[in-house]
Amino acid sequence: xxxxxxxxxxxxxxLSLSQSCDYTLSGVLTDLHDGSVLEGATLIVAGSExxxxxxxxxxxxxxxxxxxxxxxxxxxxxxxxxxxxxRISGDTFKAFKLEHHLQELNEITVDGKIMIKESKxxxxxxxxxxxxxxFSSATLGxxxxxxxxVSSLNTGNTIVKPMINGLHSSRVVIINNGVRMQDQxxxxxxxxxxxxxxINRLTLIKGAGALQYSGDAMGGVVIVESxxxxxxxxxxxxxxxxxxxxxxxxxxxxKLIKSSASGWYATLQGTFKRFGDSEAPNYVLSNTGxxxxxxxxxxxxxxxxxxxxxxxxxxxxxxxxxxxxHLGSAQDLYRAINSDIPLVINDFxxxxxxxxxxxxxxxxxxxxYKRFGFGKLSFQYDYQRNERLEFDIRRGSDRGTASLDLQxxxxxxxxxxxxNLSDNVDxxxxxxxxxxxxxxxxxxxxxxxxxxxxxxxxIYVVSDYQFNSNWLFEAGARFDLTYMDVYKFYRTSFWxxxxxxxxxxxxxxxxxxxxxxxxxxxxxxxGSTTLGATYDFGGDYKLFLNYSIASxxxxxxxxxxxxxxxxxxxIEYGDLEFNSEVGHKLSLTLERINxxxxxxxxxxxxxxxxxxxxxxxxxxxSIRGTFPVWEYRQTNAQLLxxxxxxxxxxxxxxxxxxxxxxxxxxxxxxxxxxISIPAINTKNELVYFNTKIKNLRLALQSxxxxxxxxxxxxxxxIYIPQTETRELVDVSSSPNxxxxxxxxxxxxxxxxxxxxxxxxxxVSNLLNxxxxxxxxxxxxxxxxxxxxxxxxxxxxx
Amino acid sequence: MKKFNLLASILFTxxxxxxxxxxxxxxxxxxxxxxxxxxxxxxTLEPAGEGTTITLQSQDLDGDGPNAPVVTVSGNLTAGAIYxxxxxxxxxxESPAEDITVEVEEEDLDHQFFYTIGxxxxxxxxxxxxxxxxxxLGTEFTLVAGAASSGDLTFTLRHEPTKPNTGLDDAGxxxxxxxxxxLTIE
Numbered sequence: 001x002x003x004x005x006x007x008x009x010x011x012x013x014x015l016s017l018s019q020s021c022d023y024t025l026s027g028v029l030t031d032l033h034d035g036s037v038l039e040g041a042t043l044i045v046a047g048s049e050x051x052x053x054x055x056x057x058x059x060x061x062x063x064x065x066x067x068x069x070x071x072x073x074x075x076x077x078x079x080x081x082x083x084x085x086x087r088i089s090g091d092t093f094k095a096f097k098l099e100h101h102l103q104e105l106n107e108i109t110v111d112g113k114i115m116i117k118e119s120k121x122x123x124x125x126x127x128x129x130x131x132x133x134x135f136s137s138a139t140l141g142x143x144x145x146x147x148x149x150v151s152s153l154n155t156g157n158t159i160v161k162p163m164i165n166g167l168h169s170s171r172v173v174i175i176n177n178g179v180r181m182q183d184q185x186x187x188x189x190x191x192x193x194x195x196x197x198x199i200n201r202l203t204l205i206k207g208a209g210a211l212q213y214s215g216d217a218m219g220g221v222v223i224v225e226s227x228x229x230x231x232x233x234x235x236x237x238x239x240x241x242x243x244x245x246x247x248x249x250x251x252x253x254x255k256l257i258k259s260s261a262s263g264w265y266a267t268l269q270g271t272f273k274r275f276g277d278s279e280a281p282n283y284v285l286s287n288t289g290x291x292x293x294x295x296x297x298x299x300x301x302x303x304x305x306x307x308x309x310x311x312x313x314x315x316x317x318x319x320x321x322x323x324x325x326h327l328g329s330a331q332d333l334y335r336a337i338n339s340d341i342p343l344v345i346n347d348f349x350x351x352x353x354x355x356x357x358x359x360x361x362x363x364x365x366x367x368x369y370k371r372f373g374f375g376k377l378s379f380q381y382d383y384q385r386n387e388r389l390e391f392d393i394r395r396g397s398d399r400g401t402a403s404l405d406l407q408x409x410x411x412x413x414x415x416x417x418x419x420n421l422s423d424n425v426d427x428x429x430x431x432x433x434x435x436x437x438x439x440x441x442x443x444x445x446x447x448x449x450x451x452x453x454x455x456x457x458x459i460y461v462v463s464d465y466q467f468n469s470n471w472l473f474e475a476g477a478r479f480d481l482t483y484m485d486v487y488k489f490y491r492t493s494f495w496x497x498x499x500x501x502x503x504x505x506x507x508x509x510x511x512x513x514x515x516x517x518x519x520x521x522x523x524x525x526x527g528s529t530t531l532g533a534t535y536d537f538g539g540d541y542k543l544f545l546n547y548s549i550a551s552x553x554x555x556x557x558x559x560x561x562x563x564x565x566x567x568x569x570x571i572e573y574g575d576l577e578f579n580s581e582v583g584h585k586l587s588l589t590l591e592r593i594n595x596x597x598x599x600x601x602x603x604x605x606x607x608x609x610x611x612x613x614x615x616x617x618x619x620x621x622s623i624r625g626t627f628p629v630w631e632y633r634q635t636n637a638q639l640l641x642x643x644x645x646x647x648x649x650x651x652x653x654x655x656x657x658x659x660x661x662x663x664x665x666x667x668x669x670x671x672x673x674x675i676s677i678p679a680i681n682t683k684n685e686l687v688y689f690n691t692k693i694k695n696l697r698l699a700l701q702s703x704x705x706x707x708x709x710x711x712x713x714x715x716x717x718i719y720i721p722q723t724e725t726r727e728l729v730d731v732s733s734s735p736n737x738x739x740x741x742x743x744x745x746x747x748x749x750x751x752x753x754x755x756x757x758x759x760x761x762x763v764s765n766l767l768n769x770x771x772x773x774x775x776x777x778x779x780x781x782x783x784x785x786x787x788x789x790x791x792x793x794x795x796x797x
Numbered sequence: 798m799k800k801f802n803l804l805a806s807i808l809f810t811x812x813x814x815x816x817x818x819x820x821x822x823x824x825x826x827x828x829x830x831x832x833x834x835x836x837x838x839x840x841t842l843e844p845a846g847e848g849t850t851i852t853l854q855s856q857d858l859d860g861d862g863p864n865a866p867v868v869t870v871s872g873n874l875t876a877g878a879i880y881x882x883x884x885x886x887x888x889x890x891e892s893p894a895e896d897i898t899v900e901v902e903e904e905d906l907d908h909q910f911f912y913t914i915g916x917x918x919x920x921x922x923x924x925x926x927x928x929x930x931x932x933x934l935g936t937e938f939t940l941v942a943g944a945a946s947s948g949d950l951t952f953t954l955r956h957e958p959t960k961p962n963t964g965l966d967d968a969g970x971x972x973x974x975x976x977x978x979x980l981t982i983e
Contacts, residue, residue: 328971
């Protein structure tokens with residue numbers, strides 16, 4: 001509330017008292033439901049012949065008004081006509097809202113015209129359904145990777161983690177149908193558990209500005225939404241079949257929607273995907289297949305003044321991890337790095353064997369909302385269960401049992417209130433409470449993540465103020481309290497090495513042979529804020545300025561890791577003494593949207609204190625040989641960069657798209673570059689699109705990734721008995737720059753208004769280039785993917 | 798409105814039941830006793846004729862924990878002596894200690910020991926036991942001590958090696974054990 005008063009005080013200082021008839025009323029017309037702008041609406045000044053029509057951004061302007069009160073009638077083809085009283089005492093700006101009938105909403109979504117803003121002062125990037133369908137055989141991370149400023153941290157080609165402006169894992173929050181994904185996102189080899197085919201729209205916010213979701217999204221927020229359902233009697237659906245040459249894999253996904261004029265609707269969606277071993281240009285990448293299934297159901301009621309819906313999804317993903325990456329010791333790592341080809345190459349197979357992951361994610365959500373005089377109140381309850389099994393190559397009776405078994409249950413309750421304090425001021429506020437429990441059964445291998453319970457409480461308020469037709473201001477604050485209750489077994493030798501036996505002796509529950517059972521109970525208090533402004537130049541240009549402070553509680557992996565991560569043959573150590581990291585991000589975007597030439601340029605600087613990172617620090621000798629030790633540490637980090645997008649239209653059917661990202665990351669305490677920062681990269685695309693020839697679309701894309709020249713030196717030496725020499729294990733050098741070409745084409749056949757067939761054919765890595773990517777964790781062992789032919793057949797009915 | 802309320806309450810109640818089913822708050826987690834860890838390698842060198850048995854041992858009781866293995870050699874080899882070697886692997890984290898050699902010998906096709914002799918040390922080794930396909934396994938071996946000298950002897954156990962092979966360089970697989978002993982022949 002305090003913030004709201006502050007905003008009012010700050011911006012209510014314009015008043016005019018003169019009496020003439022040269023005032024202008026300008027404003028914007030939006031949909032009451034979701035804030036999308038309404039184009040082509042008519043505004044009539046009652047008692048006169050004067051009327052104006054809103055433009056494609058929902059804007060209007062009525063000039064030569066006198067200093068009196070006017071009645072303005074607003075009508076739109078799909079909305080109820082509504083009258084507004086406006087008192088004019090100077091040039092006035094008004095934001096009008098109409099209730100949209102949702103009749104055409106689904107089609108509008110397809111056209112990408114809905115602009116629900118999650119953060120009004122950070123530029124949002126969106127990927128709509130049509131584009132997403134090109135990624136139907138790929139992953140969520142691959143789809144996001146097509147946006148500037150997004151890269152991905154990969155483990156092979158099947159585990160793709162989105163990386164936003166250089167940050168990933170716990171620093172990227174994924175909101176799936178309103179639910180914050182709790183899928184053990186801390187691990188670098190844990191992919192988001194979302195089927196790309198269940199998504200209708202994907203929105204990326206590069207920063208922590210969307211405080212209604214979280215206060216710890218240092219990197220950004222990814223918002224995944226399923227389709228809006230129209231309020232009319234209808235039954236429709238689509239089926240898509242995709243086939244890939246590389247991996248010899250296929251996918252089928254289907255969706256059926258029943259809607260009714262009463263507002264009730266139901267949707268059912270399912271995907272089945274199976275891929276065998278992928279191939280690099282010269283060899284098979286053994287054990288890299290995927291077996292994925294997804295089903296989702298949504299039932300709901302959509303009315304203007306109230307509504308509810310229930311969503312359930314079950315995602316199951318079995319992923320093979322390259323056999324060549326499974327190591328026994330640092331000596332093996334040395335052999336792998338110095339070998340030109342993978343250490344293990346077997347014949348192509350669809351079978352998955354160890355090492356592999358088997359992950360199941362269930363999500364159930366119930367949301368209900370009701371509109372009152374003061375605004376829209378919504379209540380949400382969601383439950384998620386994430387079950388992760390990781391299989392390593394094991395011996396004896398343990399062969400075939402998982403090494404890592406984690407069951408993560410999360411319950412959350414959210415209450416949100418969305419009000420319009422006045423025509424120009426919106427206020428969102430809410431409360432979040434969540435309970436999370438991790439259970440790690442005994443697998444005969446020490447637990448990487450301990451059993452724990454986690455309680456979170458959050459409260460936020462975000463307000464925006466449309467000052468005039470040019471300026472919009474936004475301010476928000478959020479406070480989160482996290483309480484963690486953990487049962488963790490420490491190896492006695494480690495407990496003593498870290499002096500925990502002196503500093504944390506109060507945590508000890510029980511001392512066993514070689515092990516200590518401890519119960520850390522920690523509280524974290526995190527505050528986050530956002531302040532921003534948007535300036536609309538009135539023409540094609542718009543400027544976004546945002547400053548956000550985000551705070552993130554260390555995750556269980558950062559705090560409690562202690563021991564050998566078998567599949568990667570490295571020892572990982574966390575630190576009990578970590579505190580929350582705090583990031584300050586300043587971001588500026590200049591955007592030009594024009595029919596012929598559009599661009600956006602987005603410089604940013606993100607300064608993070610107590611930034612937690614993991615990197616190799618040395619070696620540890622054991623009877624199995626030498627292991628590299630990777631330790632988490634806290635430092636002060638700074639990330640700076642520029643994201644650039646441009647699109648130029650040569651003629652009606654030919655366009656050129658350009659995308660580039662430059663990012664630099666530094667450790668300010670050790671004065672060295674940060675590890676795993678994306679190299680400079682650029683994508684250029686020539687697209688031919690002809691609506692006269694059945695929407696024929698041909699696209700040729702070039703993707704150039706530079707060599708990462710700045711990385712910390714984390715190499716270490718090991719002893720090789722055969723040669724009796726000490727050898728350097730080069731784990732820090734980056735691979736060479738590479739240039740890939742991709743081709744994509746599609747054509748649509750409309751049999752009737754409802755029944756449509758689209759065919760698409762594409763080739764990725766057209767020249768079958770051998771390359772390795774710095775951000776792929778398997779770059780030490782094998783080349784990346786070779787050429788892939790892709791065929792998609794989609795039928796809408 | 799009634800329909801909506803009814804549906805909402807049914808769904809919500811179901812969710813609550815689903816969510817509260819598996820909570821046992823009081824139980825402490827079960828300690829994990831690592832089953833596959835090899836903490837101890839003992840190689841006994843028993844002279845074929847007269848002489849003392851030499852024991853080589855590498856013991857790492859915290860497994861892959863921060864403590865380094867304790868490596869001991871009971872004495873010096875005698876020049877010209879022939880030794881019957883036997884390797885025993887133990888997991889001493891379990892109580893009683895588990896003999897991992899049994900597992901290695903059962904899965905003989907998936908395992909092979911290699912003996913790497915440092916340049917200074919004048920010894921020769923040969924395999925004394927094979928897997929079921931007649932390729933070397935190496936938990937038993939013969940060591941012949943040459944002239945007085947000293948240097949390193951390394952035992953390497955590879956899991957899933959390429960068999961047959963000509964040595965560590967083309968054996969592939971993963972390293973399960975790599976232990977180096979400094980020996981002296983007098």
